[in-house]
Amino acid sequence: MWEYSQKLLDHFKNPRNLGKMENPDGVGREGNPTCGDVMELFIKVKDNRIVDIKFLTFGCVAAIGISSILTEVVKGKTLEEARKITASDLVKEAGDVPPVKYHCSVLGIQALNGAIEDYKKRNKQK
Amino acid sequence: MKRIYLDYAATGPTKPEVLKAMEPFFLQKFGNPSSLHSFGQETRAALDKARGQVAKFLNCKSGEILFTSGGTESDNLAILGVVFEYYHQAKNKPHIITSSVEHHAVLHTCQYLEKKSEAEVTYIKTDNRGLINPEDIKKAMKPNTLLVSIMYANNEIGTVEPIREIGKYIEKVNKDRDNKVYFHTDAVQAIEYLNCDVKYLHVDLLSLSAHKFGGPKGVGALFVKEGTAIKRLIHGGDQEYHRRAGTENVPGIVGLAKAIELVVRDKSKNEKIRKLRDKLIQGIGKKIPDVILTGDPKNRLLNNASFCFNFIEGESILINLDLQGVAVSTGSACSSGSLDPSHVLIACGFDHQTAQGSLRFTLGEQTTKEDIDYVLSILPDIVKKLRKMSPFGRKNVGV
Numbered sequence: 411m412w413e414y415s416q417k418l419l420d421h422f423k424n425p426r427n428l429g430k431m432e433n434p435d436g437v438g439r440e441g442n443p444t445c446g447d448v449m450e451l452f453i454k455v456k457d458n459r460i461v462d463i464k465f466l467t468f469g470c471v472a473a474i475g476i477s478s479i480l481t482e483v484v485k486g487k488t489l490e491e492a493r494k495i496t497a498s499d500l501v502k503e504a505g506d507v508p509p510v511k512y513h514c515s516v517l518g519i520q521a522l523n524g525a526i527e528d529y530k531k532r533n534k535q536k
Numbered sequence: 537m538k539r540i541y542l543d544y545a546a547t548g549p550t551k552p553e554v555l556k557a558m559e560p561f562f563l564q565k566f567g568n569p570s571s572l573h574s575f576g577q578e579t580r581a582a583l584d585k586a587r588g589q590v591a592k593f594l595n596c597k598s599g600e601i602l603f604t605s606g607g608t609e610s611d612n613l614a615i616l617g618v619v620f621e622y623y624h625q626a627k628n629k630p631h632i633i634t635s636s637v638e639h640h641a642v643l644h645t646c647q648y649l650e651k652k653s654e655a656e657v658t659y660i661k662t663d664n665r666g667l668i669n670p671e672d673i674k675k676a677m678k679p680n681t682l683l684v685s686i687m688y689a690n691n692e693i694g695t696v697e698p699i700r701e702i703g704k705y706i707e708k709v710n711k712d713r714d715n716k717v718y719f720h721t722d723a724v725q726a727i728e729y730l731n732c733d734v735k736y737l738h739v740d741l742l743s744l745s746a747h748k749f750g751g752p753k754g755v756g757a758l759f760v761k762e763g764t765a766i767k768r769l770i771h772g773g774d775q776e777y778h779r780r781a782g783t784e785n786v787p788g789i790v791g792l793a794k795a796i797e798l799v800v801r802d803k804s805k806n807e808k809i810r811k812l813r814d815k816l817i818q819g820i821g822k823k824i825p826d827v828i829l830t831g832d833p834k835n836r837l838l839n840n841a842s843f844c845f846n847f848i849e850g851e852s853i854l855i856n857l858d859l860q861g862v863a864v865s866t867g868s869a870c871s872s873g874s875l876d877p878s879h880v881l882i883a884c885g886f887d888h889q890t891a892q893g894s895l896r897f898t899l900g901e902q903t904t905k906e907d908i909d910y911v912l913s914i915l916p917d918i919v920k921k922l923r924k925m926s927p928f929g930r931k932n933v934g935v
């Protein structure tokens with residue numbers, strides 16, 4: 411089995427910001443072409459800042475743990491700051507993940523960008 | 537924390553009696569069986585005795601047993617050995633029939649021959665329980681068919697294949713053919729639980745591996761029926777009737793033979809294992825919704841309980857169980873180095889997402905009722921928790 415850091419396992423065991431959000435301002439849903447996993451991210455935005463974020467994940471330990479870490483990293487950031495976060499930032503934050511699990515953090519970033527895009531699209535229409 | 541091992545299909549502990557039988561062959565009886573002096577004669581005698589014990593178990597002659605480094609080598613030697621031996625005799629490229637649910641030791645060996653253009657291969661499809669229909673082997677038979685290789689029992693889902701029926705059919709076919717069709721079975725998972733009499737099964741080659749039935753790791757055997765020629769893969773000395781060079785792993789071979797002896801002696805434990813396995817299957821079915829029992833409900837190894845849990849992924853179930861002391865395995869893509877889902881579950885017709893939720897429990901001699909009760913007490917909450925996290929599982933837990 412893969413070696414996971416204590417921090418990642420902690421987030422896996424007790425995920426932060428887990429669940430579906432009522433009336434989100436943006437939703438990102440990403441499927442993982444590599445192993446078939448799926449992540450959903452919901453954001454609430456106020457004054458260009460992500461004030462609340464929630465996630466759902468169908469995936470492995472790394473995918474669940476990293477989604478949870480991502481929500482902590484992103485919460486309170488402006489949309490521009492959030493956009494700048496990369497998969498390697500998340501991996502670093504998680505205390506390293508096995509190379510074969512790197513794509514699970516890419517999934518998180520894609521879902522985040524998807525949610526931000528979705529928010530912007532909705533706002534244009536308003 | 538109590539640790540509960542439910543992954544016996546992967547491997548198990550070496551039995552204390554086996555270890556005890558092996559011990560003298562490290563410190564006192566260390567001679568090389570090829571040496572002519574008394575040290576060598578001592579280990580030669582032990583080797584002969586072990587070969588006799590294995591032969592008795594399989595109901596064959598001592599000279600039909602080759603010791604190897606395990607199940608993988610036995611499978612490789614059976615397939616490559618037969619193909620390389622007969623390659624030059626055949627008018628056409630040899631044809632192999634195998635199935636899509638075989639262990640990688642068989643599948644990848646066949647694919648290797650295909651890639652090297654040394655054989656053509658038909659992969660028989662199974663039904664959704666992983667069962668092979670012997671009629672499909674009949675249909676796949678060609679004039680240039682040289683080898684049929686079908687596993688006795690599946691390591692992931694436990695399905696038991698109709699080896700005897702296939703063996704009898706091939707024997708019949710051979711009466712009307714000039715070029716014989718050889719029949720190999722990978723019996724690595726079968727030794728403890730199924731009849732492995734090679735005459736009953738009508739097989740020409742049979743693979744086994746010691747660590748799957750209480751013996752040490754890194755030692756196995758291949759039954760090669762008299763009159764079946766195979767090309768050696770390992771070149772060097774004259775050991776194993778010139779068919780597998782290298783100084784014999786004497787302690788390992790002695791351990792393998794002792795473990796086989798215990799399989800026969802301790803047969804009665806199997807009913808207890810079956811009962812516990814049934815309790816596990818029934819308990820999971822009762823306590824957890826949206827679970828599929830994979831493999832054949834009846835025709836399966838008595839220690840195997842394998843499932844797909846809908847809406848969630850296997851590695852995350854496995855790690856949750858491991859954090860609470862329970863060791864199992866999964867065929868999920870996320871857990872494999874290649875990120876491919878179990879080829880066995882895909883062959884059974886499950887979609888990728890369902891296969892992701894696979895989990896295998898395999899019981900053994902040391903499994904107790906308390907172990908099963910404990911699993912049944914923690915698993916429902918683990919599944920519920922993961923379904924709450926899943927974008928697919930929401931409506932199932934009312935979130």
Ligand SMILES: Cc1ncc(COP(=O)(O)O)c(C=O)c1O
Binds near residue numbers: 545605606608609611
């Ligand atoms: C059906 C089957 N064949 C072959 C093998 C390989 O055996 P070994 O681990 O001894 O190489 C295994 C075990 O992993 C198996 O379950």
Ligand code: FES
Binds near residue numbers: 442447468471511
């Ligand atoms: S989600 Fe499949 S490997 Fe991480």
